[in-house]
Amino acid sequence: MIHSPGSSPKEAHGRTAYVNAHLIDPATGLDAAPSHGGGVLTDGEFIAEVGADLFKDGVPEDAAIVDCQGKYLSPGLVDIRIQISGKDFTNVGASAVAGGVTTAVCLPNTQPVIDDRSVVEFVARAARKAGLVKIYPYGAMTKGLKGKELAEMGLLTESGAVAFTDGNKATANARTMAQAMSYASTFGLMIVQHPEEPALAEEGVMNESETATRLGLTGIPKEAELIIIERDLRLAQMTGGRLHFAHVSTAESLDLIRAAKDKGISVTCDTAPPYFALNETAVGDYRTFAKLSPPLRSEADREAIVEGLKDGTIDAIASDHTPKSEDMKRLPFADAADGGLGMETLLAITLELVHNGHLSLMEALGLITHHPADLLGLDAGHLKPGGAADFIVFDDQRGWKVSEDGLHSKAKNTPFDGRPVQGRVLKTVIDGRMVFDLDA
């Protein structure tokens, strides 16, 4: 259940000992089985101590005790790509903490668009008030996300924007993009790109392929993604700007980014779970829950994404959490909205990489904790004495089935609907408060 503090967040007081935990923290390489008596001691909102044998001589008398029952205790998940629909921060928060996400970064395509410092401050305040997940905003790269005039990136940064993006749109204008990257690099800021050439993708609703031909749906060719990646890599080289590609989905995208990294271009990228766990056949008979942006690609692309995660070409995994109401999904495929829920399945689907033998648990967790935090310079994704007490307890083996009833989000549009998965968040702690406890 979710313990929302409502409109007046209660602060955590006193000390709490999380005992009998298998500590794992990719940021420090800590991996300590519970038999050594390790654990975490929190004091108020902060972590007081972390150690592989912290409680070997017993627990401090004044501390409350939480028994982790031998399960993993890791830093809270850091999700660097979510969308907020409306102003329902409590709903976003419920979904986040149930998925173990303690820090999330939201796209600027909110209503109103995050292209003004007052909106940045509004988002930060609203998220704080909801008191669940910590939400940081991306700032708009251009005013109104229109791809024409630059937004006030410097001022937005002062107010708390962590990087800049036009959300789900790439500007078609190469000059605007070059200027944005060049200007942002003045302040050392990163531009996050949704790589999709708008004219080539226009009217497209799924991957261009035999399946699209059979279903009579207009395709989005993979070249729409490749063209923008190729263009922007050139522009990054030209301007010296810091560039990040969101949710890469094709095999050749990785070839391009891998080569660019070898050349020393300042580029990083992430992907989302659907692109390493699903392929275009999930669209099946017009399943609109599988209508995503970018579209689900071929099996060969999916395999390449897994390879990219293994060899480090892909720097992080983000959930691409995009809640859409039934009214926007229960439509003919071409008319239905893009996007799927992501936060509540982020851990379980990422753990499939571990269960399938592609990554170690430490590597997989790193992709959803300190790697994404480091990309954006967030003080999150690690277990650090003196740092915020943001962590989760999870069972990497526990099986469950993704279904509408089990989701905390109001919208139920998960592309993983009906999928049996393995790995579940048991407890989520933010600022020392237990905000989610599955078995309570």
Place this chain on the structure above:
Amino acid sequence: MSESTFDPYAFPKSHLLGIEGLSPLDITLLLDRADEFVELNRSVGGKLDTLAGRTVMNLFFEASTRTRTSFELAGKRLGADVINMSVSTSSIKKGETLIDTAMTLNAMHPDVLVVRHGSSGAVKLLSEKVNCAVINAGDGRHEHPTQALLDALTIRRRRGHLDGLQVAICGDILHSRVARSNIHLLNTMGARVRLIAPKTLLPIEAERLGTEVFYDMKAGLKDCDIVMMLRLQTERMKTNFFPTVREYYHFFGLDYAKLEAAKPDALIMHPGPMNRGVEIASDVADDIGRSAIREQVEMGVAVRMACLEVLSLKLAHEKPSADILFGEADA
């Protein structure tokens, strides 16, 4: 027709949403039955009461005269009550009211809904929300199964069989649901399919549907038994699929010069409505000896009778109340 061995229960589906997924037996069942109806339709006063008391609703989200009239006539020849509903797409946002419309009509207890919609997959979506049988009368660029069946019946009556025939489908394949349904049907029945079109009007990986692709009319038409022309669907096109109609007709319009490559007795077909002088020359279209275009229209009624009959005879005789309908639809 008392000697008929027709058994509607042999048809395995409760809706007719597409040709893909039908077996040769299913298709043959429908064609055999339709063949029986052709004679009936040619007789004066030929009318049955098989569907007496049944209601067929034509629900068209896209303009149509031929297909709608054909279904209407088919329903009436079988004694059903037929109601036509045209939902103008200009007055509502595309797709917005699809489910609502379906629920409303469902509460009126139709037995068969005949649906045309501009969006691929829309008819399937609707079929999931209603309790009656649904016939797809065309969904986007996906399928138009009764058109493929009437084409097959036309060919079968002229040639006696479908298997082994070489069929060329020419023109705007990209936007054509007729082409997709025909490709599936002809492949299922053992015919060989060629597609002829400029690359801009061919869907990607079209050959993976079991076709041979040609970009040149004469090469593609060589030794063909059947030449199916498609209408250029300019209403579904934005710019630049081809430069001008003049150029299109020069390379891809069917005239006698190009037709020479096909077999001397090759049958010419077109699903209509035709753009004369765009995809087909007037004299070719009107060639009584070779053009089967008007016969196609006649077969259309017979095929739709067979489809209406086979689906409605499988329906239960008791109908649930509207409350139950809505309850189920919400679930």
